[in-house]
Amino acid sequence: xxxxxxxxxxxxxxxxxxxxxxxxxxxxxxxxxxxxxxxxxxxxxxxxxxxxxxxxxxxxxxxxxxxxxxxxxxxxxxxxxxxxxxxxxxxxxxxxxxxxxxxxxxxxxxxxxxxxxxxxxxxxxxxxxxxxxxxxxxxxxxxxxxxxxxxxxxxxxxxxxxxxxxxxxxxxxxxxxxxxxxxxxxxxxxxxxxxxxxxxxxxxxxxxxxxxxxxxxxxxxxxxxxxxxxxxxxxxxxxxxxxxxxxxxxxxxxxxxxxxxxxxxxxxxxxxxx
Amino acid sequence: xxxxxxxxxxxxxxxxxxxxxxxxxxxxxxxxxxxxxxxxxxxxxxxxxxxxxxxxxxxxxxxxxxxxxxxxxxxxxxxxxxxxxxxxxxxxxxxxxxxxxxxxxxxxxxxxxxxxxxxxxxxxxxxxxxxxxxxxxxxxxxxxxxxxxxxxxxxxx
Ligand SMILES: Cc1cc2nc3c(=O)[nH]c(=O)nc-3n(C[C@H](O)[C@H](O)[C@H](O)COP(=O)(O)OP(=O)(O)OC[C@H]3O[C@@H](n4cnc5c(N)ncnc54)[C@H](O)[C@@H]3O)c2cc1C
Ligand code: FES
Ligand code: FES
Numbered sequence: 001x002x003x004x005x006x007x008x009x010x011x012x013x014x015x016x017x018x019x020x021x022x023x024x025x026x027x028x029x030x031x032x033x034x035x036x037x038x039x040x041x042x043x044x045x046x047x048x049x050x051x052x053x054x055x056x057x058x059x060x061x062x063x064x065x066x067x068x069x070x071x072x073x074x075x076x077x078x079x080x081x082x083x084x085x086x087x088x089x090x091x092x093x094x095x096x097x098x099x100x101x102x103x104x105x106x107x108x109x110x111x112x113x114x115x116x117x118x119x120x121x122x123x124x125x126x127x128x129x130x131x132x133x134x135x136x137x138x139x140x141x142x143x144x145x146x147x148x149x150x151x152x153x154x155x156x157x158x159x160x161x162x163x164x165x166x167x168x169x170x171x172x173x174x175x176x177x178x179x180x181x182x183x184x185x186x187x188x189x190x191x192x193x194x195x196x197x198x199x200x201x202x203x204x205x206x207x208x209x210x211x212x213x214x215x216x217x218x219x220x221x222x223x224x225x226x227x228x229x230x231x232x233x234x235x236x237x238x239x240x241x242x243x244x245x246x247x248x249x250x251x252x253x254x255x256x257x258x259x260x261x262x263x264x265x266x267x268x269x270x271x272x273x274x
Numbered sequence: 275x276x277x278x279x280x281x282x283x284x285x286x287x288x289x290x291x292x293x294x295x296x297x298x299x300x301x302x303x304x305x306x307x308x309x310x311x312x313x314x315x316x317x318x319x320x321x322x323x324x325x326x327x328x329x330x331x332x333x334x335x336x337x338x339x340x341x342x343x344x345x346x347x348x349x350x351x352x353x354x355x356x357x358x359x360x361x362x363x364x365x366x367x368x369x370x371x372x373x374x375x376x377x378x379x380x381x382x383x384x385x386x387x388x389x390x391x392x393x394x395x396x397x398x399x400x401x402x403x404x405x406x407x408x409x410x411x412x413x414x415x416x417x418x419x420x421x422x423x424x425x426x427x428x429x430x431x
Contacts (some may be wrong), residue, residue, distance in 0.1 A: 001315045008276050008293040008339040037335050038317050052340055102405025103386065104320065107329045108336070183318070184404060
């Protein structure tokens with residue numbers, strides 16, 4: 001399990017990283033490496049150069065400005081899970097991160113890598129979409145609704161570096177996933193949030209790409225209670241079907257987990273004043 | 275080739291390695307510290323866990339170059355002056371191993387776990403062992419060992 005050869009680069013600043021990315025052919029950014037390196041070991045990915053951005057200080061911060069929590073791209077999962085600021089402001093985000101993989105994975109994996117990778121079964125995309133986050137890059141800002149474009153694909157250009165994600169603090173929010181017992185990735189995960197812009201429901205794991213359920217959002221806007229979504233059946237067409245579960249099974253899980261996520265949101269004390 | 279500088283179990287090593295050298299291969303093949311094992315190709319088994327600047331990481335899912343500048347502890351660096359570490363002692367006492375293949379990773383994961391959460395209950399221990407697979411013990415005695423080690427270490431502190 002040895003990857004194809006490549007050259008390793010460790011820039012000290014975002015500017016250096018940008019210059020390397022522009023100069024080196026077929027280069028890829030390396031953050032925590034916990035999606036990219038397994039793929040390289042299986043020889044499913046073979047970049048000619050890796051640009052390690054994980055130690056760039058400017059990409060490593062968690063701060064609050066008004067009603068937004070901003071997390072730098074190179075912040076590792078354990079740092080978010082350990083952040084009292086995140087726990088207080090968006091408890092659902094902290095608990096989502098606590099359940100990613102295992103402790104060793106959380107010591108390496110980053111928010112930037114997770115969001116840029118857009119694995120269909122990853123957890124972070126559900127939070128980004130449900131909270132209506134803004135993705136900051138070295139070139140522009142992208143709203144969550146425009147960011148996730150398909151399986152493992154995003155609006156990022158090849159030369160673009162995700163620098164931070166700004167999460168608006170919701171009134172209340174809850175995330176529940178049914179973890180695949182072997183991998184811990186989401187078989188299905190549902191993130192429900194009551195935000196300044198209304199109720200948003202994002203679903204990961206179920207389909208090739210994270211998506212919102214407008215039917216559930218409308219129902220919850222009328223009544224923010226588990227029963228409001230209990231009778232909403234998600235159609236299995238287009239859902240993932242594999243050895244772990246059929247499309248019908250995943251569609252069923254969406255409704256079950258949405259109910260539970262609303263219950264979690266109702267119990268949570270997190271919020272702008274929480 | 276890339277130059278790496280790593281402190282492993284207290285001694286500093288400098289070497290030129292192929293950029294694609296995984297940390298686990300550097301530890302096993304360059305340093306000949308073969309207590310760090312490789313049990314899978316999917317980053318899931320935890321047989322390769324070492325401490326990187328004090329934190330448990332999977333050395334099969336990291337390049338040696340990424341770790342350059344850091345301090346690493348492997349299973350060979352855990353006992354001090356011929357004295358087993360309390361976690362090693364507890365694994366011995368509680369029969370926390372059978373074939374021993376998973377044990378180095380289990381012990382380093384346990385040391386990291388006890389550092390972060392000195393007040394461990396059994397459910398937490400099981401959750402924290404999510405990334406470490408054991409094919410022999412059924413985990414029961416591993417949980418017993420970690421629980422006992424956490425208690426011993428809390429009493430000694
Ligand atoms: C055993 C195991 C279990 C896991 N379980 C889960 C789980 O339960 N839930 C979950 O969500 N994830 C899980 N993961 C994935 C983990 O969270 C990854 O760390 C994460 O998805 C990728 O983050 P990274 O920092 O490791 O990125 P990398 O692997 O370093 O990069 C991933 C991709 O993103 C690109 N990239 C990285 N940073 C940037 C940036 N700043 N700008 C633009 N592009 C960038 C890279 O070029 C690469 O293409 C698991 C991984 C493992 C190995
Ligand atoms: S060898 Fe590293 S996780 Fe299995
Ligand atoms: S003791 Fe054999 S794998 Fe754990």
